[in-house]
Amino acid sequence: MFKRPRGTRDFLADEMSKRRTAEQILRATFESFGYKEIGTPTFENLDLVTAKSGEDIVEHLYCFKDKGGRDIALRPELTAPVMRLYVNELQRTPKPVKLYYFGNCFRYERPQSGRYREFWQAGIELIGTDRAEGEAEVIAVAFDVLKNLGLKDFELHIGHIGILRKILEESSVPENEQNSILNTIDKGDGEELEGLLHRLGVMEEDREKLLKILELRGQEKEVLPGAYRILEGSKALEELKRFEMILDLLKVFDVEFTVNLGIARGLDYYTGMVFEIYANRLGAEKQICGGGTYSLVETFGGEDTPSCGFAFGFDRLLLALELEKKGVQVECKTRFFVVPTDQKLLKDAMKISVIVRKIGPCEIDLMGRKLKKAMAYASNHEIPFVFIVGEEELRRGMVILKNMGTGEQREVEIARLTMDR
RNA sequence: GCCGCGAUAGUUUAGUGGUUAGAAUCGGGGACUGUGGAUCCCCUGACCCGGGUUCGAUUCCCGGUCGCGGCCCCA
Structure with a gap:
């Protein structure tokens, strides 16, 4: 008996059928906004991965040396x-570049509910524009995916890291220190955060500002006025205005959202709007989508280009659907x-x-x-x-067709089979 | 990396320090010779792996593996 490697799954026919149906809905939604699918290799050179996420993540990777001694x-x-693909192939194409992907990914993690070692991600990247309408569209695409899939019980939280960064900038915190602060915010450890701010010499006034901003969470109407009050006279005000513009545009798309300025996403490359979507029924691993505005092109050797995107955890999406209703419909494809x-x-x-197979999928008894x-x-x-x-x-050239x-049931002429219906 | 719970036919499960390890369901065949998930009958099929305790372990103990839930992490 051979077993599956830990954290991997077999998909039986019914499940696979559901996955394909959901996948189709994702693709159709992305394409409805004009995003084009691209494909990239299942494995990459190790340094590509560490360039984005740091050396430490090697712990969480499936990596190995190939026979030529390359780190993969x-x-x-x-x-x-x-x-990488954008930098290699698409830097000179008309902007914006609108790409989407769907593929399996691998992480060496402890499996648990909604977390596997091989899992699927689907997402989009909008490259080459830093306008609010682009950021709003990206969020709208994510929201549309959920609407089209019929998922009901979810929350879309939108924040803005640009605001946080501006506050820190005003307090003369250098960028790498900003990143460690954002990381700490993301972890949600209030004490550690205060300690860190102290150590970095963030002024009392700015510290208060930051902490107050981080607590802001709720409907736009309830939260934004407070934010304006807190940031009065600050450079971060400009970022806040930009944030409001995005939120305003989202209303055009009928996107329902919660403002949550405490989202930091803990990633060094996020620069502006950030958002996360949670499926409430999922438990510990309830985040089904994450994204935002980031700056990564330079990291991979391209010319600095503003980008915005998100990724869905496809497996979690299906889990959430399954918990909410019957999930995705399965039907027999064989007609005859x-x-x-x-x-x-x-x-x-x-x-x-x-002959019948020309009309539709047809099986014959093989037993x-x-x-x-x-x-x-x-x-x-x-x-x-x-x-x-x-x-x-x-003998009469007929065959019985039973519904x-x-x-x-009725008799039909064999010679006319492909003509009827 | 850490904590808790678990592991018996393909699936859901009963049970036991010495048993032909029981059932349901699924699968194959038959009763049924030209018409459907019914009924009845027959058949196939299981104690996760390694070590220990013991005369004897599927059962008790330890370790591993895998699963479930959670912590850390989550690009």
């Missing part, structure tokens, strides 16, 4: 490969089943199946079963139509 990593996410009344008519039945058992098979598999090939009908839903 199975991709742990898709933003870095897409950025052909069965002879006697084994000596097998060849005739096979010939008919060849040498008697009519009754074959009918039971078709019935069990919810195949809607059965062709019964009988000796007497065959398994209604139980009705």
Whole structure:
């Protein structure tokens, strides 16, 4: 007996069918906004991954030396490969560049609910514009995905790291220190954060500002006036105005959201708007989507270009759907089943199946079963139509077509099979 | 990396320090010879792996593996 490697899954037919259906909805949504699919390798050079996420993540990677001694990593996410592809191939294409991807990723993590070692991500990257309408569109695409999938119980939280960075900048905190502060914010440890701010010599006034801003969470109307008050006279005010502009545009798309200025996403490359989507029923791993405005092109050797994007955790998305309703619909793809009344008519039945297959997916009994058992098979598999090939009908060039839903049956002319319907 | 719970046919499970390890369901066949998930009958099929305790371990103990939930992490 061979077992699956830890944290991997087999997908049976029904599940695979659901996954494909959901995948189609994601693709259609991305394409409805004009994003084009791209593909990148399943493995990349290790340094691509560490360039984006640091040396420490090697712990969480599937990586190895290949036979040529190269350090290789199975991709742990898709933003870095897409950025590499952009820098390699697309820097000179008309802006904005609108890309989407769907693919499996690998992380060496302890598996738990909604977390696997091989998992699927789907997302978009909008490269080359830093306008509010671009940022708003990116959020709208994510929201549309959920609407089109029929997911109901989720929360979309939007924040803005630009505001936080500006406050720190005013307090003369250098960028790398900003990053460690944002990291600490992301962890949600208030004491550690205060300690860190002290150590870095952030002035009392700015510290208060920051902490107050981080607490702001709720409906736009309730939160924004407070934010304006806190940031009065600050350089961060400009960022706040920009944030408001994005939120304002989101109303055009009928996107429902919660303002949450405490989102830091803990990543050094985020520069402006950031958002996360949570499926409340999922438990510990409830974040199904994350994204924002970032600056990464330079990291991969390109000319600094503003970008914005997000990634969905596809597996979690399906889990959330499954918990909410019946999930995604599964139906039998086979339309027709052909069965002879006697084994000596097998060849005739096979010939008919060849003809019928031109009309739609068609199966034929492969077990040498008697009519009754074959009918039971078709019935069990919810195949809607059965062709019964009988000796007497065959002599007249006819075959019986039975509708398994209604139980009705009639004779049809074999010669006309592909013409009817 | 850490904590808790678990592991018996494909699936859901019962049970035991010495048993032919029981059932349901699924699968295959038959009763049914030209018509459906019914009924009845037959068949196939299981104690996660390694070590220890013991005359004897599927059962008790330890370790591993895998699963579930959580912590850390989450690009």
